[in-house]
Amino acid sequence: xxxxxxxxxxxxxxxxxxxxxxxxxxxxxxxxxxxxxxxxxxxxxxxxxxxxxxxxxxxxxxxxxxxxxxxxxxxxxxxxxx
Amino acid sequence: xxxxxxxxxxxxxxxxxxxxxxxxxxxxxxxxxxxxxxxxxxxxxxxxxxxxxxxxxxxxxxxxxxxxxxxxxxxxxxxxxxxxxxxxxxxxxxxxxxxxxxxxxxxxxxxxxxxxxxxxxxxxxxxxxxxxxxxxxxxxxxxxxxxxxxxxxxxxxxxxxxxxxxxxxxxxxxxxxxxxxxxxxxxxxxxxxxxxxxxxxxxxxxxxxxxxxxxxxxxxxxxxxxxxxxxxxxxxxxxxxxxxxxxxxxxxxxxxxxxxxxxxxxxxxxxxxxxxxxxxxxxxxxxxxxxxxxxxxxxxxxxxxxxxxxxxxxxxxxxxxxxxxxxxxxxxxxxxxxxxxxxxxxxxxxxxxxxxxxxxxxxxxxxxxxxxxxxxxxxxxxxxxxxxxxxxxxxxxxxxxxxxxxxxxxxxxxxxxxxxxxxxxxxxxxxxxxxxxxxxxxxxxxxxxxxxxxxxxxxxxxxxxxxxxxxxxxxxxxxxxxxxxxxxxxxxxxxxxxxxxxxxxxxxxxxxxxxxxxxxxxxxxxxxxxxxxxxxxxxxxxxxxxxxxxxxxxxxxxxxxxxxxxxxxxxxxxxxxxxxxxxxxxxxxxxxxxxxxxxxxxxxxxxxxxxxxxxxxx
Numbered sequence: 001x002x003x004x005x006x007x008x009x010x011x012x013x014x015x016x017x018x019x020x021x022x023x024x025x026x027x028x029x030x031x032x033x034x035x036x037x038x039x040x041x042x043x044x045x046x047x048x049x050x051x052x053x054x055x056x057x058x059x060x061x062x063x064x065x066x067x068x069x070x071x072x073x074x075x076x077x078x079x080x081x082x
Numbered sequence: 083x084x085x086x087x088x089x090x091x092x093x094x095x096x097x098x099x100x101x102x103x104x105x106x107x108x109x110x111x112x113x114x115x116x117x118x119x120x121x122x123x124x125x126x127x128x129x130x131x132x133x134x135x136x137x138x139x140x141x142x143x144x145x146x147x148x149x150x151x152x153x154x155x156x157x158x159x160x161x162x163x164x165x166x167x168x169x170x171x172x173x174x175x176x177x178x179x180x181x182x183x184x185x186x187x188x189x190x191x192x193x194x195x196x197x198x199x200x201x202x203x204x205x206x207x208x209x210x211x212x213x214x215x216x217x218x219x220x221x222x223x224x225x226x227x228x229x230x231x232x233x234x235x236x237x238x239x240x241x242x243x244x245x246x247x248x249x250x251x252x253x254x255x256x257x258x259x260x261x262x263x264x265x266x267x268x269x270x271x272x273x274x275x276x277x278x279x280x281x282x283x284x285x286x287x288x289x290x291x292x293x294x295x296x297x298x299x300x301x302x303x304x305x306x307x308x309x310x311x312x313x314x315x316x317x318x319x320x321x322x323x324x325x326x327x328x329x330x331x332x333x334x335x336x337x338x339x340x341x342x343x344x345x346x347x348x349x350x351x352x353x354x355x356x357x358x359x360x361x362x363x364x365x366x367x368x369x370x371x372x373x374x375x376x377x378x379x380x381x382x383x384x385x386x387x388x389x390x391x392x393x394x395x396x397x398x399x400x401x402x403x404x405x406x407x408x409x410x411x412x413x414x415x416x417x418x419x420x421x422x423x424x425x426x427x428x429x430x431x432x433x434x435x436x437x438x439x440x441x442x443x444x445x446x447x448x449x450x451x452x453x454x455x456x457x458x459x460x461x462x463x464x465x466x467x468x469x470x471x472x473x474x475x476x477x478x479x480x481x482x483x484x485x486x487x488x489x490x491x492x493x494x495x496x497x498x499x500x501x502x503x504x505x506x507x508x509x510x511x512x513x514x515x516x517x518x519x520x521x522x523x524x525x526x527x528x529x530x531x532x533x534x535x536x537x538x539x540x541x542x543x544x545x546x547x548x549x550x551x552x553x554x555x556x557x558x559x560x561x562x563x564x565x566x567x568x569x570x571x572x573x574x575x576x577x578x579x580x581x582x583x584x585x586x587x588x589x590x591x592x593x594x595x596x597x598x599x600x601x602x603x604x605x606x607x608x609x610x611x612x613x614x615x616x617x618x619x620x621x622x623x624x625x626x627x628x629x630x631x632x633x634x635x636x637x638x639x640x641x642x643x644x645x646x647x648x649x650x651x652x653x654x655x656x657x658x659x660x661x662x663x664x665x666x667x668x669x670x671x672x673x674x675x676x677x678x679x680x681x682x683x684x685x686x687x688x689x690x691x692x693x694x695x696x697x698x699x700x
Contacts (some may be wrong), residue, residue, distance in 0.1 A: 016303070029267060031505070036270050038507050039186035041278065050303045055409070056399030057506055059301045062184055066297060066510035068395040070402070073505065075477040 009081070012058060014048045014072035020079035021045055027076030039063060040077060048074075094171055094251065097204075098194075099162055099178035100187045101149030102511045104206035106130075108178055108234060109146040111242045112138060133659075138246045145172075148430070151186075153193040153263055154270075156374070160300025167199060175247055176199035181218045181233075182512070184284060191227055195205040196273070197475050199259050202249035218284050226280045263606035267494050301392050310396050313389070317380045318480060319375050321453075322473050328372035334433040351555075355548055361608035363544035364537075365622045370602070371533060377419055377450060377523035387515035390415070391508055397430055398506050404488050405495025406571035407431075407506045410440045414487075417447030418480075421663040433504055439494045442680055445658040446487030448480045451601040455654050456606050460628050469482030483655050505587050542595055543603045545608045565589070565611070565655050584689075585646035585696040587635055594650070598659045644700035649692040 006023075014020050022044045025032040039062055040046075047061040057068040069077075097105045113132030130146040147163045153158065166172065177194060184205075194201050196345040205220055224231040232245035263269075299305055340361040347353035377490045384390055390412055398408030406414075409431050417424035421444050428444070429438040448456075456479060460472035550570035556563075565571050574588030581591030588610050597604035609622065633641045658664065658681050668677035 032267055032504075033154065033265075033270060034505060034507060035092075036267075036274050037154070038191065038509065040320050041271075041274055047537040049297065050301050050306070052301070052396050052399060053303070053307050054399045057508070059297065059395065063181060065186065066116075066301075068398070068408075068506065068510065070398065070506045073507065079649075 006080050008078040009047065010075040011048065011060070011069075011077040011079050012071050014046075014079055014081070016048050016050060019045055019047050019082045021082055022077055023080050024074060024078050026078055028074070031073060031076055035073070035077065038067065039065065045082070046077075046079065093173045093250065093431040094138075094145065095142055095174040095176060096145045096147055096163075096166055096172050097176050097178055097310055098147050098167075098190065099149060100151060100180065100183070100190065101185060101509065103149065103178045103183070104234070105146055105149065105178045106206075108176075108204055108206060108242065108245075109144055110236075111239045112144050112246065119529075126632045134246070134250075134524050138243065138250070142174075142250060150190065152189055152259055152270075153197070154265060167197075170404055174250060175199055176204050176245070178204045180639045181205050184218055184223075185278055188280055191229075192273045192276055195227070196263060200229075202232070202245075203227065204232055204234045204245050204249075206234045215638050218296035222281070223284045226283060254256050276501075277629045282363070297392070297510070300389065301395065301510075306396050310393055313384070313393075315477075317384070317422055318379075318477060319473070320380055321376050322469075322476070323375045325372035326469070329369050332369045332371065333365065333621050333623055336368070337625070340365070340622070351552070355552070358466040359544055360541075362622050362626075363548075364540060366458075366605045366609040366626065367454055367540050367602045368533070369623065370450070370457060371529060373453055373457075373526055374419070374450040375529040379521060381419060382416065382521035382525050383516045383518070386514060386521055388511045388513045391510050395506075395508050395510075398508075400488070402504070402506070404491040405498075406436055406491055407504055408508060409506065410436060413440060414444065414447055414484075417444045417449060418511055420449050420451070421445055421447065421660065422666050425663065425666050429670070433497060433502060435500055435502055436504060438498070438671070438676075441671060441676075442494060443487040443491045445660070445663060445680075445684060446483050446490060446655070448483045448655075449601070449660075451660065452654055454602045455597070456651065457606065458623070458626070459651055461623060461628055462642060463644065463647050465627055465631070479651065479655065486655065539600050540603055540606050543599055544606050544610055547592075547596065547607055552610060563643035570611075582691040583696065584649045585641075585643070585700060586650070587633075587641050589633070590641060590646075590650075594653070597654075599661060601654065601659050604654075643700070645696050648699060649696035652695050653688050653692035656691050658686060658688075 010021050010026075011020070012020075022040060022042055024042060025035060025040070027035070044062055049059040049061050049066065051058050052068075055071060058068050058074045059068050060074070061068060090196050097109055100104045102159055109130060109132065112134050132144050132146075134144060145166065147166060148160075150160045152160065153164055153167075164232070167175070175194070177191055179191070191201075191203065203223065205218060205223070220231040220233050230248055232241055232248055234241040234245055265696055287657045300309055302309075324585045340357045343361060344353050344357040347356065360446050384393075394408035396408075396409040399410045401407055401410055410428070413424045413427040413430070424444050428437045428440050431440060456476055457472075460475055463475075464472045501676045547570065550573075551565055551568045553569060554567065556567070559567060566575075570592060571588070574592045577591055577595075578588045581588060581594070586594065589606075591609055593604050593607035596607040608624050608630070612626060612633055630639075635641055664677045664681050667680065671677065
């Protein structure tokens with residue numbers, strides 16, 4: 001029960017600069033596969049570093065590496081604030 | 083003799099690895115060739131092949147493959163590598179792993195193992211981050227993977243000999259993969275977590291290294307866009323600023339040579355051909371070589387620094403709006419140098435639809451072959467005026483051409499309905515200090531190939547045009563009578579009706595038509611056709627502009643006026659006048675219909691726009 005109470009939010013909603021931890025992927029199979037291949041996994045620590053202007057991609061730090069994801073793709077990664 | 087006959091066939095070695103893992107650097111060290119390493123994920127779109135240097139012992143063939151994240155074939159790139167592995171032609175596979183990114187790059191190693199491929203590992207990029215590298219223990223990695231691991235310094239070349247000795251001479255013989263990979267998500271999950279377990283063993287104490295400090299500014303939510311605009315403005319204004327003195331030198335050289343040759347040889351056919359045909363025709367184009375070099379050099383510095391991956395991200399939103407993505411940014415940007423390699427670079431786009439649109443609008447990017455054309459036409463419009471004026475208009479031409487390309491893409495995006503989802507996952511490479519000497523050498527090489535490629539075309543056309551304008555020859559005719567009565571004049575007059583609506587006479591029309599071979603040929607054609615009187619000034623360009631100012635229709639009206647020049651500029655902005663581009667497009671898209679449709683559409687639109695502009699303005 002306690003685990004269920006943990007509030008998850010999509011990575012796209014995470015505040016800039018705050019660390020969070022990936023809990024699950026809620027996209028379709030193809031997107032999930034791509035995210036895993038590029039290095040996302042459950043339990044990984046991520047930080048949203050910035051958002052590109054006009055609703056552009058988000059810059060995300062993951063395991064000492066920076067990468068960019070579109071808002072929609074980042075929405076399919078559910079994280080818990082740390 | 084007998085020895086040679088017994089020699090086994092030359093070994094084929096493939097370098098496989100993630101984008102930016104250092105494959106191309108390693109390839110360059112082994113083969114000594116000067117392929118550019120581009121600090122941008124996915125820069126190797128084709129497999130490069132090369133032969134090893136004698137330094138490494140018996141010669142073997144090296145194949146550099148495009149960077150991949152995984153061996154699940156989801157894009158062209160991954161397919162290229164997978165097909166190569168499945169082809170059964172390879173003798174050795176070297177997996178290149180960037181030590182600082184090891185956690186994410188072990189997936190391919192595990193996939194290769196799963197498939198039953200025998201390989202060895204080259205651990206690279208020790209130069210970038212010595213601390214992170216020393217933390218990776220190659221011995222443990224070797225034990226964990228059960229393959230040979232060599233540490234390689236991509237920048238200085240250390241360890242390459244050891245890698246070759248251990249993996250080429252005594253390395254495992256390649257076996258054709260005997261298992262295909264499962265597409266199952268759980269399987270992928272299993273492999274990636276295995277990779278992380280191994281990475282944790284290999285890197286016992288992970289020390290955090292801040293390698294992305296510049297990103298605080300360059301991908302800042304608000305500052306990134308102004309900084310991007312500044313970088314792009316600097317790039318394009320430097321094309322004018324830094325190239326100017328060198329252009330003057332080239333121009334002076336050709337003008338002097340032309341005068342010298344005609345003085346030495348006196349009057350006559352040969353003298354006329356050499357001075358006003360060849361030297362001026364070539365000079366009119368070669369004067370722009372410094373600008374092309376500066377553009378290549380600027381793009382090279384940006385590529386090496388790692389900024390292009392950031393810029394692609396920044397530009398993803400607007401590109402997404404018109405049916406493209408940030409991944410199209412680099413092909414589109416290279417389209418500003420030349421559309422031919424740019425079309426090839428679109429192979430890297432994951433979506434076939436995005437590629438379709440990107441290739442279609444690529445010719446709108448102002449390639450370097452248009453630079454001579456615009457420079458001449460703007461030089462005419464702003465003759466003797468401050469140089470910032472044509473500079474500003476040129477910037478506007480570059481910008482609006484890109485904008486027109488965007489509108490065209492958007493139209494195609496709306497016409498081509500799709501349910502296909504588009505993705506954008508961009509890995510940021512660490513920033514690197516660009517190796518200026520290397521970029522300089524690369525740009526010199528690229529400029530040289532441009533001249534070597536364009537040179538014979540220009541030469542041939544200058545020759546044809548000169549012959550066609552010189553014969554049939556009658557010494558009694560005046561210069562204008564000669565031209566009008568020549569073969570060129572006869573053909574041109576027949577097409578006069580096409581050019582009149584644009585405000586041009588047949589002479590300018592012929593120059594415009596000759597641009598379909600290559601755009602820059604326009605300038606040398608103009609030089610040959612209008613500059614028949616020879617160089618009177620100390621500059622080929624000034625002399626040509628002088629001739630253009632005095633060129634008249636048979637009724638005495640001036641040909642080159644502001645409306646006609648504007649119409650011509652617009653024509654060049656829209657038209658696809660490059661046979662090489664259409665050739666490579668047909669080959670790359672695998673459809674001649676596509677190439678022909680693009681060719682016809684762009685040129686019909688260009689003609690219509692030019693005619694409209696002239697009619698409205700005059």
